[in-house]
Amino acid sequence: MNDYLLYGSMIIGLLLLVASTIIYHKWRIWKWILWVIMIGVYGVLYFKPEWTPLITYDTFLDYYFYGVYGLTILFAITFSKKIRITQNLTDYDFFEMEKELDEIKSTSELLRLRYISTIALSMDAILFYNDQLDGFFVTEPFEKIIDSKKSEYTLEEYAQLIHDDDRNQYLSTIKKITKKQTTFDMKYRILRRGIYVWVEERGSVFEYDKKLQLISMMKPIDMKLFPETLIHEIDSLPTEQQLIQYLTTAQKEPEAFYLVMIQLTNIPDINQRFGRDVGNLMIAEYIKKMRYHFAKDINSIFRITGIQFALIIKEQRKYEVLLRALQSGGDLINLAINIGGIQQVVYPNLGIIKHEPWSTYSLNEFINLGQKTLDEAIRNTKRNYSIFGE
Numbered sequence: 001m002n003d004y005l006l007y008g009s010m011i012i013g014l015l016l017l018v019a020s021t022i023i024y025h026k027w028r029i030w031k032w033i034l035w036v037i038m039i040g041v042y043g044v045l046y047f048k049p050e051w052t053p054l055i056t057y058d059t060f061l062d063y064y065f066y067g068v069y070g071l072t073i074l075f076a077i078t079f080s081k082k083i084r085i086t087q088n089l090t091d092y093d094f095f096e097m098e099k100e101l102d103e104i105k106s107t108s109e110l111l112r113l114r115y116i117s118t119i120a121l122s123m124d125a126i127l128f129y130n131d132q133l134d135g136f137f138v139t140e141p142f143e144k145i146i147d148s149k150k151s152e153y154t155l156e157e158y159a160q161l162i163h164d165d166d167r168n169q170y171l172s173t174i175k176k177i178t179k180k181q182t183t184f185d186m187k188y189r190i191l192r193r194g195i196y197v198w199v200e201e202r203g204s205v206f207e208y209d210k211k212l213q214l215i216s217m218m219k220p221i222d223m224k225l226f227p228e229t230l231i232h233e234i235d236s237l238p239t240e241q242q243l244i245q246y247l248t249t250a251q252k253e254p255e256a257f258y259l260v261m262i263q264l265t266n267i268p269d270i271n272q273r274f275g276r277d278v279g280n281l282m283i284a285e286y287i288k289k290m291r292y293h294f295a296k297d298i299n300s301i302f303r304i305t306g307i308q309f310a311l312i313i314k315e316q317r318k319y320e321v322l323l324r325a326l327q328s329g330g331d332l333i334n335l336a337i338n339i340g341g342i343q344q345v346v347y348p349n350l351g352i353i354k355h356e357p358w359s360t361y362s363l364n365e366f367i368n369l370g371q372k373t374l375d376e377a378i379r380n381t382k383r384n385y386s387i388f389g390e
Contacts, residue, residue, distance in 0.1 A: 129214035146192045163189035166340035188340040243302040260311040261351040261374035267307045281339045286346045326385045349377040353388035
């Protein structure tokens with residue numbers, strides 16, 4: 001009878017171990033080790049008693065019964081503890097978890113609807129690149145930009161629609177995306193009804209689940225409306241008439257200032273080689289850079305002709321920066337600009353004249369002297385600038 005109780009306890013212990021592993025999906029190694037030791041010791045005493053001459057089988061059983069029963073009770077207690085916790089969760093804690101889950105689902109649904117509504121309001125096309133960055137799907141405005149009904153593209157398939165001169169720049173920008181490069185902004189030409197049109201694509205990069213995610217927005221660049229639809233750096237500039245009004249007021253002030261006449265001399269050559277649209281884009285980028293470095297605080301850049309501009313500098317520090325850039329011939333003045341796959345250096349000529357508070361020049365004389373200084377800079381083959389009086 002005792003043997004049946006012993007074997008029954010061993011089997012119950014094994015069933016508790018297997019059930020615990022299956023139900024809770026977790027191996028309790030220490031339990032399995034104890035159970036294996038328990039069975040192993042019994043097997044040695046039962047089948048190989050000569051290995052343990054210091055103790056007889058009957059004497060061993062007197063103590064072994066207690067060990068087996070105690071171990072089985074331990075397995076049962078730890079197993080019932082798991083059941084008790086699970087039962088508690090199904091009462092109050094599980095109700096709280098359901099309530100929290102409903103709140104999360106409600107918040108998630110609200111965010112989803114807001115996101116969809118935001119996309120619907122956007123006039124720009126949105127491109128959602130996949131995890132491998134070898135394809136994307138697009139929103140409806142994209143279909144209108146390139147006159148296509150497709151909403152999904154592979155990267156190589158889309159690259160075939162891009163102008164040959166711009167394709168490498170596009171592919172290298174996308175393929176070199178990293179966590180450190182969180183944004184990009186590029187302009188390139190895309191084929192639409194057999195004609196290439198300019199578009200601008202601005203992208204944002206973030207990481208999710210250890211994978212890079214890329215979303216970008218695209219809009220066409222209407223060259224006729226370029227200043228209004230993109231950066232306002234050409235048509236929005238004050239004119240020569242407004243320059244005269246500005247100088248009239250500035251001459252009455254007690255501070256000195258500099259009139260810098262600028263001519264983007266190689267823009268006509270760029271227009272001839274790549275088209276006027278490329279030239280206009282490069283003019284806009286150049287004016288944008290000049291405004292950032294020398295006229296960021298005041299609206300003091302004026303357009304005289306298509307490629308000639310005037311800049312008013314009132315701060316001595318900014319003039320010194322300009323002078324050092326001219327003397328060094330650095331890229332602060334001679335700007336390398338990349339539009340699509342076209343990279344050109346815009347070379348300006350500059351004529352500079354300083355107005356002192358005690359100056360006796362009339363307004364017309366002052367402007368004419370500035371123009372003559374610019375003409376001298378254009379004729380000068382040794383350097384691209386000229387300073388009146390030097």
